[in-house]
Amino acid sequence: MQKKQKIIVIGGGFAGIQFVHQIDENIFDVLLIDKINHHQFQPLFYQVATSQLEPSSISFPLRNIFKGKKNLQIRLTEVLNIDESNSTITTTIGDFHYDYLVIAIGCKTNFFGNQEIEKCAFTLKTTYEAIKIRNHILQTFENIISADENIKESLLNLVIVGAGPTGVELAGAFAEIRKNILPKDYPGIDFSKFKIILIEGSKNTLNSMSEKAKIASRKYLEAMGVSIMTETIVANYDGKLLTLKNGDSIKTKTVIWAAGVKGNTILGLPESYYGNSNRLKVSVLNKVIDSKNIYALGDIALMETDIYPKGHPQLANVAINQAKNLAYNFKKMMQRKPTRDFDYKDLGSMATIGRNKAVVDLPFFKFQGYLAWLVWMFLHLMLILNVRNRLIIFINWAWAYFTKDTSLRLILKEKTKK
Numbered sequence: 001m002q003k004k005q006k007i008i009v010i011g012g013g014f015a016g017i018q019f020v021h022q023i024d025e026n027i028f029d030v031l032l033i034d035k036i037n038h039h040q041f042q043p044l045f046y047q048v049a050t051s052q053l054e055p056s057s058i059s060f061p062l063r064n065i066f067k068g069k070k071n072l073q074i075r076l077t078e079v080l081n082i083d084e085s086n087s088t089i090t091t092t093i094g095d096f097h098y099d100y101l102v103i104a105i106g107c108k109t110n111f112f113g114n115q116e117i118e119k120c121a122f123t124l125k126t127t128y129e130a131i132k133i134r135n136h137i138l139q140t141f142e143n144i145i146s147a148d149e150n151i152k153e154s155l156l157n158l159v160i161v162g163a164g165p166t167g168v169e170l171a172g173a174f175a176e177i178r179k180n181i182l183p184k185d186y187p188g189i190d191f192s193k194f195k196i197i198l199i200e201g202s203k204n205t206l207n208s209m210s211e212k213a214k215i216a217s218r219k220y221l222e223a224m225g226v227s228i229m230t231e232t233i234v235a236n237y238d239g240k241l242l243t244l245k246n247g248d249s250i251k252t253k254t255v256i257w258a259a260g261v262k263g264n265t266i267l268g269l270p271e272s273y274y275g276n277s278n279r280l281k282v283s284v285l286n287k288v289i290d291s292k293n294i295y296a297l298g299d300i301a302l303m304e305t306d307i308y309p310k311g312h313p314q315l316a317n318v319a320i321n322q323a324k325n326l327a328y329n330f331k332k333m334m335q336r337k338p339t340r341d342f343d344y345k346d347l348g349s350m351a352t353i354g355r356n357k358a359v360v361d362l363p364f365f366k367f368q369g370y371l372a373w374l375v376w377m378f379l380h381l382m383l384i385l386n387v388r389n390r391l392i393i394f395i396n397w398a399w400a401y402f403t404k405d406t407s408l409r410l411i412l413k414e415k416t417k418k
Contacts, residue, residue, distance in 0.1 A: 005027055005029070006098050009104060010089075010101070011300075012062050013039065013040070013106050014323075015320065020069070020072060022323060027331060028071060030068075032075070037076050039385065040058065041058035045166075048130035048134060048347055051409045056234075060389070070082055078092050083268060084294065100294075102295045102324070103300060108261065111257065114261075117234070117237045120238060121255040123256075137174075141186050143184065156251055157197060157252040158252070159242055159256070160196070162258035163198050163202075164206065165351040168221065169352055170258065170328070172226070176354045180405070196227065197227045198221065199226070203231055208349070209359065210366050212359070218352055234247040275278070279299075281296070282296050286326050286342060295326060297319060298319030299319065327411060348360065350375070351376075356370045358373040360376065381393065
């Protein structure tokens, strides 16, 4: 019997999870490595940040996902270095050898080199960051009650930078909370003075979507009382004052940065392997170009094709289908049979702005409003990994829809040491 080949997968996101599920366990042994012990459902981070869902609803322990999978080992550690010449990786718990390496480490927030903004602004790329935003927002309203008048303005200004899907969904969710929930929780605060400001460098909200989606999303947000500033670039933020490149400034204690992403990096790979935004350049087989036995999947993979000259969109559907295709190709390689190039069929994009409000762009049909909102909810529920969590999320959504409340507004912080 032929010895099994050893594959190391770095990253338990959509691509890593799908690849491990699909790989033939009779041919390959797999070591899955991640810094955290669970898969995070990124599309709903904003609902954790806005107290609509608990983090446990969108978090899935890796060992539970793969229980009973005999060809898999899981290690909770951080990869420090890749030694390509010896086919080994160095981690915080030791070195591991591989026959093939699959990198699926995703992306992080791009601050475009501004370290002060990076230090002072909130980001939304992990469950932990979503909880930090929730804690901060709720604590801010507690502080407003007893704050001096000279600092109330900065507490009552919430700024979101970046009007892509994350920024738009956050702005819409906060607008609904301002209208339906906060006045009941804090009757002593005048929420007409609570400003939600959405700043975008391009001409439109949801600038990568269709013209209909751009127009509808802006219309929805403005009707909900969100202040939108397009063609506006942030120059700096020091934790108290947000400065714009046009010279204007905004006093605020809360800035959420959703203005761009770049690939995570691991030491050891040559700079020539990386393309735009720190993404690894890959072939149509997802093999890192010029590498010996290294592959990349999902957001970190930059596959330039005639249809996608700047790489595929960084969406869950791309990551999932790349992982399926690579698992298929690994099996064919071992059988010495022809492999299959990755060919992405664009199924469209969508974003929700709030209750009964969403935009959906399908290849041949674009629509907005209540139907789009239902489609958005259904498709996101189907992406949730297990039935139990789907049910919990559906119950939360149904409760919030009929009561206009969530009852999940908990401030969870470590006790301050004296």
